[in-house]
Amino acid sequence: MSEQKEEQEVHIVLISNEPGRAYSALVLALGTVTMGAKCKLYCTMNGLEIVKKGGASKITMPGAPSLDKYLHDAIEAGVQVTACGPSKEMLKQMGITADNLEPGVEFEDVIGFLTAALPASKKGGMVLFI
Amino acid sequence: MQQNKIVIKGSYTNVDNLLQTEDSKIERTIDTRGMSCPYPSFESVKAMKSIDTEKEGYCIDIITDSEESALKSIPSVCEKRKWQFVVLEEAPGLWRIRIAK
Numbered sequence: 001m002s003e004q005k006e007e008q009e010v011h012i013v014l015i016s017n018e019p020g021r022a023y024s025a026l027v028l029a030l031g032t033v034t035m036g037a038k039c040k041l042y043c044t045m046n047g048l049e050i051v052k053k054g055g056a057s058k059i060t061m062p063g064a065p066s067l068d069k070y071l072h073d074a075i076e077a078g079v080q081v082t083a084c085g086p087s088k089e090m091l092k093q094m095g096i097t098a099d100n101l102e103p104g105v106e107f108e109d110v111i112g113f114l115t116a117a118l119p120a121s122k123k124g125g126m127v128l129f130i
Numbered sequence: 131m132q133q134n135k136i137v138i139k140g141s142y143t144n145v146d147n148l149l150q151t152e153d154s155k156i157e158r159t160i161d162t163r164g165m166s167c168p169y170p171s172f173e174s175v176k177a178m179k180s181i182d183t184e185k186e187g188y189c190i191d192i193i194t195d196s197e198e199s200a201l202k203s204i205p206s207v208c209e210k211r212k213w214q215f216v217v218l219e220e221a222p223g224l225w226r227i228r229i230a231k
Contacts, residue, residue, distance in 0.1 A: 031168040034175050034207060064166050073172070 009125035014047035026070035082108035143214035170199035200225035
């Protein structure tokens with residue numbers, strides 16, 4: 001689902017691994033690519049827990065598949081998922097290294113996020129904080 | 131097919147042609163019953179991309195038990211992507227959406 005002919009973009013910042021927030025972020029990401037728009041999911045702080053290998057499978061909601069299905073489907077459908085660690089030490093403390101990120105997830109810092117989000121919002125894109 | 135009530139049809143849609151599609155030309159049938167939002171629409175788009183749209187007269191059937199998906203989401207995804215669609219009510223709370231490029 002990565003044709004992305006549309007100019008519209010949705011940039012989501014996920015700062016939590018609380019199921020209600022993490023599911024909402026991924027449902028929105030899947031919905032965005034379903035509508036043919038471009039989507040980026042930038043995970044930081046506790047949101048990093050979902051991109052840690054195996055982390056999303058531990059997040060569940062009654063009646064829904066576990067979050068790793070949503071995450072893998074999103075990545076496969078062209079959602080760009082990035083992981084931001086404010087510092088090496090913080091990532092280390094959270095047990096995150098390049099080797100234990102979910103496949104398809106890349107590191108990015110806040111400048112990288114803004115480099116894409118600022119021009120997107122200028123042309124009418126959405127930037128959401130979840 | 132036609133004994134089912136047509137609930138909605140798309141603006142680019144030739145309903146008669148779509149409903150008269152032979153069974154052998156139904157490229158895929160996707161059953162989205164029980165799926166949570168936005169999977170019925172998401173899987174529909176995945177199916178749209180999986181079929182060769184150059185082939186004439188082929189369609190996809192989507193089964194859903196989600197009223198929101200049947201009456202709003204899938205129709206709006208089809209309109210946005212300029213696909214033909216017709217929503218049929220198969221039974222109370224169960225819809226079949228036939229779509230084609």
